[in-house]
Amino acid sequence: MEEQIRNDILHQAINQLKPKYRQIIIEFYFQEKPYKEIAQRLGLSQQALAQTLFRARKKLLHYFSKKWGRQTP
Structure with a gap:
């Protein structure tokens, strides 16, 4: 239940x-695609x-911090 x-x-x-950040997070963490494959597909x-990916993770941290009232660096 907790999970x-x-x-x-x-x-x-x-x-x-943002859609671009969301897609990168999904492909990297959930679909376990390598950097090279994701980068080629996105033209990066x-x-x-x-x-x-760093920016996307920072946005997620900000979301969680805001939701639970903690400060982000």
């Missing part, structure tokens, strides 16, 4: 992301993909 709640909250957070360098 289901966590998954629901995670999916809510992911759905709040692997470094640009890494930066975009």
